Structures are given as C-alpha cells and as structure tokens.
Amino acid sequence: MRKSFWLFAIVLSMSLGIRAQAAPREIPDHFNTGVDTDTELTEIPEPGIYGGIQYKTGAGGQLALDLVYSNRQAGNEIEIRNMDFSRYALLMVNEGKIAVETTVTFRNCKFDAVTTGREDARISYVFEECTLRNFQGSNATFTRCRLGGSSGDALNPYRNVTLRDCYIADLAHPDSGDTVHSDGVQIFGYPSLTAENISFDNCRFEVPAIPGGGSYVNACLMIAPEKSGAKGIYFTNCILNGGGYAIYTLVKDGFSLENVVLCNISVGDAARYGTFYHRNVTAGVTMENIYTTDTLYVGSRFVDEEGRIHFSVTNDTAQERKLMIVTPRQTIILPVKACPPYEDRTADMTFEDFPFDIDVVVPGAQWAVCYDITDGCTQIALYAERKS
Secondary structure: OHHHHHHHHHHHHHHHOOEOOOOOOOOOOOOOOOOOOOOOOEEOOOOEEEOOEEEEEOHHHOEEEEOOOOOHHHOOEEEEEOEEOOOOOEEEEOHHHOOOOEEEEEEOOEOOEEEOOOOOOOEEEEEEOOEEOEEEEOOEEEEOOEEEOOOOOOEEEOEEEEEEOOEEEOOOOHHHOOOEEEEEEEEOOEOOEOEEEEEEEOOEEEEOOOOOOOEEEEEEEEEOOOOOOEEEEEEEEEEEEEOOEEEEEEOOOOOOEEEEEEEEEEEOOOOOOEEEEEEOOOOOEEEEEEEEOOOOEEEEEEEOOOOOEEEEEEOOOOOOEEEEEEOOOOEEEEEEOOOOOHHHOOOOOOHHHOOOOEEEEEOOOOOEEEEEOOOOOEEEEEEOOOOO
16 A cells, blocks of 8 residues: 555656655654653652662652662563653662663653763663653663753763654743753763763754743754763764754864764754854864755654544744645645744743644545645655554
8 A cells, every 4th residue: 555655646746746755764753752641651759669660769869770789689671661750850870880781671751850870881771752851871772752841951971872763852941040051962071981872863853942031052962072072973864953053063172073973964944043063173073964954844644533644744944834735635735834033032932832743634534645835846744544
C-alpha cells in the first residue's frame, strides 16, 4: 500500500508541477517525544522503595539513586518504567565505585532535573520516551525524549552523551524571577576533563527568546569550552530555531576544539541576532550544509479513533505561509501564522503563542498529502495508512 501511494503521490506532484520530497525521518515534536500521556505514571512522593528500587535523600534534598551501597539486588541490567520523578531532582551517586558494567534504562518516565557524574564510569543511563527539565552529566543516551520547559539550560553534557530523535523546547520564561540565561545545549567542559563523544542526530530545538523578566535564551547550541577543551562533538540532521544566536561557539584561551562537526542543519528565523556567533574559533570545527528553513514542515502524522488524520505543522519562518492539504474528497488551504520576529514579541507571550506543532485535523480520508504553497508548491508530508 505504501509503495502504491508513493507512486500516486509522485504522479500527482508531477501533474501539478509540484516539487516532491522523499519521505523524511519523522521530525521530533510535542506529540512523538516525551512520556506517553495515555499511560498512568507512578509518582515518587518521597524517598523510599518504588518498583523494587530504593531512592534515598541526597545532597540538597535531591532524590539519590545509589547502586553501590543500595539496590545490590537489582542486578546490572535495571529497567525503570512509567515513573514520575518530577517532584525532586534526581542525583546518581557513587558511580565511580561500580565494579561491573551496568545499564539503567528509564522508559516513559518524567523528571525534573537529572544529574549524573561527569567522568567515565562502568555505568550508562538510557532514557527512552522520557520528559526532563534538565540533564547534566555523562554516560547517557536519549531516544525520543523531550527536554526543557523552564528557564535554564536543557542539557549540560560532559562526556559520552548521545541524543537521537529528541525535542528541546520552551526555555524562555520571563516570569521565572531568576536572572539566568538558557541554552538548548551548553557544552562548557570541566577542569582536566575534556568534553568528548557528544552527539545529536535528528534533534529539534525550538527555543525562541521572549523579552522581559530575568531570564533570556542565549543559543540553541552553545559550544563554549571555558574549563577544558572539546572534541568529538557532532550535530547532524538537526533543526534549530531560536536563541540570541542559533549556534554560539567560543573558545577560552588555552583550550581548543577538535573534530566538532555540524552537518545538515536547518535554521529558522526565531533567533534574535542571527545564525552564528564565533569567538576565538580558528580550527577544529567543520560546518556543512547549514541552511535556512524556507517551508512549513510536519512532525507527527497519525489517525485518531474517529478516523481523522492529524498533521503536526510548524512554521519556523518569519513569513505567514499557506498550507494545502489534498485528500480524495477535497483540497484544504489554511494560513499558518509567521514565527514572530523578536521586535514583535512581548513579555506576556508564552511558548504556546508560537506556530509550533499546530494540530491540523483532516476529516476522514484514506490518504492526505500536505504542501507548502507559499512560494511555488512543495510537498512536505503525506499520510496513507489508517487503523483497521
């Protein structure tokens, strides 16, 4: 069915003079990342034993997970599923004392902040379809996670951190009362510890700055090793939209960047000042195919219980755009408002005021194709499958 529909879509595109695009990897958005809202989570109201795992009170009132002096019965492959840790910040302790290779996997869990150790250790953390306010640490992999939702950085990785198909968003909160700057990811290193082996692939950053208050968004990507050098840093196939600058690179005297690669990066119009800020960067950074977002795009596409097709539509450009949806029964044309330039933003705006992840609903149809017809006609998405 999928092949025959693709053939139909190509023929339709040719007959209309439309610029067709190959089926992309699904773009991360509000609907396909983070915890499953249809699943009931077990809340962690206080330190204790939940799901056979003991959580203690850690420094500063954080919730502490210790796999050395506690939880010895848990083994070396630990899975924690459907837990809500958001009442506390979660701190991993005594990692350097773990004697054998250990993996802790969190599936469909919700967190406030998560902090792991900075140095390499015999433990790795896996986060799958989780929601976090912030992560700081090393030795972690994230898949289909959503990070952010408050002032402050979403990620501060040190070593051995991988993100795939993740959504980093909503960092400007003028009413937070805090004097802070936020980055989607800030890589600043640590004394005598090179920032290394950090990669983001098919990740999306939506962090527009909002004026007013004490917090402001500095960058989507901030690679600024102030305390050590950095090497083996990769950002590939990502979408960046926001910050003062979308990409901010700075090297403090005495440090260097090595093998830092940014490739296939789409940059929207939400940045306050522009795409790049570079200071003291003379070598070690490769940038390939960094381009401006020039069409609407679609993340999730799915069918609900009533047989309606949903498209999650985003406009990262500063121009109001036109969305056309073609189905067997009708053609729908809808305006999608522009991503407002910084000078048009006001302190009472929130993340929800931006044209991100708009849920466009198409009444029952066997298939639907989306196009951006603002300038010419570009195919941006299709859906050709339905639940039985």
